[in-house]
Amino acid sequence: MPVLESKPDVLVVGGGVAALAAAIEAARLGASVRLLDAAPRELMGGNTRHSRNFRYAHSAPTPATPDSYLEDDFRADLLRATEGLAHPVLSDLLVSESRDLPRWLADQGVALQRADDGNLPYSRRTAFFLGGGMAAVRALYDRAHALGVQVRHDAPVSALRLDGTRVRAALGGQRLMSAGAFVLANGGAHAAPDLLREHWGDAAEGFLNRGTPWGRGELLRGLLAQGAQAVGDPGLLYLVAVDARSPREDGGIVTRIRGMPLGIVVDAMGRRRHDEGADTASTRYARWGQRLAAFPGQIGWLVLDAAGLRAAPPALYPPIQAGDPLRLAQQAGIDGPKLAATLTEYNARIVQPDDPTDPSRWRTAGLEPPKSNYALPMVEPPFSAYPMRPGITFAHHGVAVDDRTRVRWRDGGYLDNGFAAGMIMAANLIPRGYVSGLAVTIGLVFGRIAGREAAAYALGGT
């Protein structure tokens, strides 16, 4: 028999940026707040702890961001990335509310890295957390504790009990927890092996999860089964190329592999399948995640010669190395004669440009697929290979919400006292596509709104 617990005004499910923003805002408005996170304390912070930056609109330089990033620019970037599918009202809200985030974060004790400290790439669109997402999460937990939020780790919620459109209680283990209002901020459903298998079949075995293993999506599926309106597509994943030797889960940002334009990418048969020089810096490694998902066995290798390796960005694991392509292939598990033949043909098809000092002008001719940039000769030993797999960041799938973050029902109604924030509703804004720093902004903006709405409802305002 489940135990009935004492009743807070607001019960927040989750433990990343959306949950913390909601809990803090609700507590600031005078609500009693309990926050339940499935993860143990040492792994608190969900995917947010792996994050680095967030996107926000500003009309003048700030200590954290040079130049300006106007609301219109932000809106245009969002529309372009999502092919016009971002919800228009929620997009406007996201963009306009994003302006206030640096101030709000500073008030909660979260520090941002200075743009001019020499450690950051130029970025007028995004601000970076000083110390990364983990430092931001710790500061937000400290603030939540100081405001009296009751935090429980190791506290997964498995289901919501509804009376019509009213959430009556959350079920976690043997506990049935009631509250005046509920905020669902339990992240995305990116770590649900059965869901992945449903949409990707055997290929799902070849994917690695870069984020928290607690993104199993049980609450999302429960809500959809009870009548909530879905947004996005459960099979559509935001994938990036990660080192195939990384942990299956929670590898974080350091496992990503970049540097594809500096070499060639082959499958297990030693074949090139795409133009490695085609993509611009900011989208490159995300595109390779999608491509690797279509490789046989969902595995590919970035192959570099010594010159390519010197120019490549640092990686977590050392590359597999050998003095010649045949021995490299043998060690890596690639077809050796085919890899050697691929390299020979690639080198033979390079056309030297008029200005050979500019690597971006080197390209191939008569090669299929072509290499349209950085097609430099690959002749200097030793040769290196990084094995790569698709790494899941999130799924473009969630529940529909309105501008108050109320969960929308398929029949057009709403949950009276159930609000959703963060990745569980992010597909309203990003049903496809992505631009850097958007996910944390969605968590912060809609987490704050959900916290205010939940407190207002529970305290009798609405």
Ligand SMILES: Cc1cc2nc3c(=O)[nH]c(=O)nc-3n(C[C@H](O)[C@H](O)[C@H](O)COP(=O)(O)OP(=O)(O)OC[C@H]3O[C@@H](n4cnc5c(N)ncnc54)[C@H](O)[C@@H]3O)c2cc1C
């Ligand atoms: C490696 C990596 C790097 C990233 N870098 C960036 C970046 O730099 N900028 C950016 O904008 N985005 C980034 N993202 C995406 C971004 O971090 C997340 O999408 C965003 O922080 C999600 O916030 P959230 O609060 O919705 O979810 P999360 O931070 O994932 O938190 C979800 C929380 O819910 C808990 N939970 C899950 N299920 C339950 C349950 N049933 N009961 C109770 N608790 C539950 C989890 O334990 C977790 O604490 C990155 C993601 C990854 C994986």
